[in-house]
Amino acid sequence: MKSPGQNSARGYLSIIGKVDTVFEQNVSELGVSGIVVTRLGGLARRRTRMDNTLRHGVAGRHENSRRQFLRDVVTGGVAVVASASVPAGAQERAELPAGRNEPTSGPVAATLADFAVKLRYEDLPGDVIRTVKRTILDTVGCAIGATPAATVLCSGVKTSHDLAVFANGVMIRYLDFNDGYITPKGGGHPSDTIAALLSSAEIAGSSGRDLILATALSYEVFCKVADVLDTRGLGLDQSTMLGLASLVGASRLMGLSKEQIVHAIGITVGGNTAINQGRVGTLSNWKDFASAEASRKAIFSAQLAQAGMTGPYQVFEGPVGFFNTISHRAFAVPPLGEPFGIMRAFTKRFPLGQYSQTVAEGAAQVRSVFASADEIDEVNIRVSRNAIKVMADSPDKWRPQSHETADHSMPYAAAVVLMFGTIDDHYYEDPYLHDPRLLDLVSRVRCIPSAEADAHEKDYNLCDFEVVLKSGQRKAVRVEYHRGHPKNPMTDAEMEEKFRSLARRHLAADRTDALLRQLWALESMPKAGVLVEMTKV
Numbered sequence: 001m002k003s004p005g006q007n008s009a010r011g012y013l014s015i016i017g018k019v020d021t022v023f024e025q026n027v028s029e030l031g032v033s034g035i036v037v038t039r040l041g042g043l044a045r046r047r048t049r050m051d052n053t054l055r056h057g058v059a060g061r062h063e064n065s066r067r068q069f070l071r072d073v074v075t076g077g078v079a080v081v082a083s084a085s086v087p088a089g090a091q092e093r094a095e096l097p098a099g100r101n102e103p104t105s106g107p108v109a110a111t112l113a114d115f116a117v118k119l120r121y122e123d124l125p126g127d128v129i130r131t132v133k134r135t136i137l138d139t140v141g142c143a144i145g146a147t148p149a150a151t152v153l154c155s156g157v158k159t160s161h162d163l164a165v166f167a168n169g170v171m172i173r174y175l176d177f178n179d180g181y182i183t184p185k186g187g188g189h190p191s192d193t194i195a196a197l198l199s200s201a202e203i204a205g206s207s208g209r210d211l212i213l214a215t216a217l218s219y220e221v222f223c224k225v226a227d228v229l230d231t232r233g234l235g236l237d238q239s240t241m242l243g244l245a246s247l248v249g250a251s252r253l254m255g256l257s258k259e260q261i262v263h264a265i266g267i268t269v270g271g272n273t274a275i276n277q278g279r280v281g282t283l284s285n286w287k288d289f290a291s292a293e294a295s296r297k298a299i300f301s302a303q304l305a306q307a308g309m310t311g312p313y314q315v316f317e318g319p320v321g322f323f324n325t326i327s328h329r330a331f332a333v334p335p336l337g338e339p340f341g342i343m344r345a346f347t348k349r350f351p352l353g354q355y356s357q358t359v360a361e362g363a364a365q366v367r368s369v370f371a372s373a374d375e376i377d378e379v380n381i382r383v384s385r386n387a388i389k390v391m392a393d394s395p396d397k398w399r400p401q402s403h404e405t406a407d408h409s410m411p412y413a414a415a416v417v418l419m420f421g422t423i424d425d426h427y428y429e430d431p432y433l434h435d436p437r438l439l440d441l442v443s444r445v446r447c448i449p450s451a452e453a454d455a456h457e458k459d460y461n462l463c464d465f466e467v468v469l470k471s472g473q474r475k476a477v478r479v480e481y482h483r484g485h486p487k488n489p490m491t492d493a494e495m496e497e498k499f500r501s502l503a504r505r506h507l508a509a510d511r512t513d514a515l516l517r518q519l520w521a522l523e524s525m526p527k528a529g530v531l532v533e534m535t536k537v
Helices: 009-028 050-057 066-074 108-118 126-146 161-174 190-204 208-228 239-254 258-271 290-306 322-327 354-369 385-391 410-420 436-443 451-456 492-503 509-520
Strands: 036-040 043-047 181-183 186-188 376-383 445-449 463-469 474-479
Touching: 108 208, 108 239, 108 258, 126 161, 126 190, 126 208, 126 492, 126 509, 161 190, 161 290, 181 208, 186 208, 186 239, 190 208, 190 239, 190 290, 208 239, 239 258, 239 290, 258 290, 354 376, 354 385, 354 410, 354 463, 354 474, 376 410, 385 410, 385 445, 385 451, 410 436, 410 445, 436 445, 445 451, 492 509
Parallel strands: 376 445
Antiparallel strands: 036 043, 181 186, 376 463, 463 474
16 A cells, blocks of 8 residues: 555545544534634644633733643643544555664664554563552542642543643643653653553543553653663753653554554654753743643644654654754664563652652751751752752752742752751742742752762662751761662552542542552553543542
8 A cells, every 4th residue: 555645635635634534523522612623734723722821821920820820721621531533554664765873773663663563461570560550540649639620630521632631741740749760861751651641541442451551661662762862961851752652652552553653753753852941940831731742742643643644754763863963873772671661760759850859858857956947057968960950950949930940949849848847839839939038048058969979870869968057066868769769669558648648639538549449450440541530520
């Protein structure tokens, strides 16, 4: 069969017709309000009432709280339900000359696609299955805890596949409480992909086992690519890898063929290479939206490829592909499968940036030497250079003016824990952001590069935390493996307590218990989409 790119205009219009059908079904079958579908230049253009909210939300930021802004963006428009994707035949792969930087392991897109279609639930070790269930439990809890009343996961309102993924992705990321994966080259939050997987599983009628498999697959793509792609050195955002990982996992649930996945990867990577400026200095709302948008684009890319659209060939290895224009060097994908990457991801004990997990624990441990934070003269924190680059890189981190900057500020997190003994998302809003006593303590915090922390960064985020009192007394502690690190994991009971602390904001105790039981028994669920229904407020 010829690829659509080789067909006549009639063949191309056939693809567009299928794409239009997807969006028409979103309106006619789901009854979504506020969506207009038109044919412009052959592509469906969707307009929603989100447009005005996004256009005016930032301008009105000083008038609305961060939570209100988020509510405005997603109110009434999103839940993990969407129209079914339109299947199409696989395209034959065109044989094109290899790019000058092609790695010896073969084309990256084909390698990932091949693994995606061949991996089976039975291939997953028991500890991987258990870790996936713990991860999904943790991620759903983070989303519920972040959800403003009557929106997204908890609303039951239906919308298109990709917009559902976008909104639920924001919910997962909102509290900065979901898991992390760190390498000396960068890393990020692979659980952001679960928004794409929940939505796709519901649409496809997938089982709990299907969802577990897709989650392990998405993590495998994210973690193994993060091991070899120097996003930090290149100034790339984690969403560059996140979109790729979401695409591969969701494509498996949506039933794409290997050839279709290769095309979808081309579309996603070719159109979703994101810069990291949104995570430095003063952080904006976009910090929590970037990965959600990458997943939204990934779903749309999968829909297009499944409907028959071809993507850029050799998107990594081509003459002007990713290797030659973005990374400036080729990488080979590390061996996929055991040991699975998800086993090296960590859970967060505190809702703040991953480099501050050990810092918060250190601050909590030294509190025994003083009765009041007013006794503190100085605080010395010795961590890796990368930790400082991410969470203590500019004066903004000592005077955060936004929620996003505060939860990514090492000195602010240390001061909050020293003064109050704990930290949660409430401390990232007023009156705390402008509390003179708290800010005075923040000003006493020094973040010092540690060569020893740099040397161990691949394995753990070392923190030497020292507090010096005005009396001259000193207290120092060392934290290597924070609670939630794979070598110091949270117990199932601690995972449940974290989940309950978040879910109780919106769900009654009996419903929280029922959801927990279902999450622990995920592999026995015939329809994973039931999970979404169980979150409805």
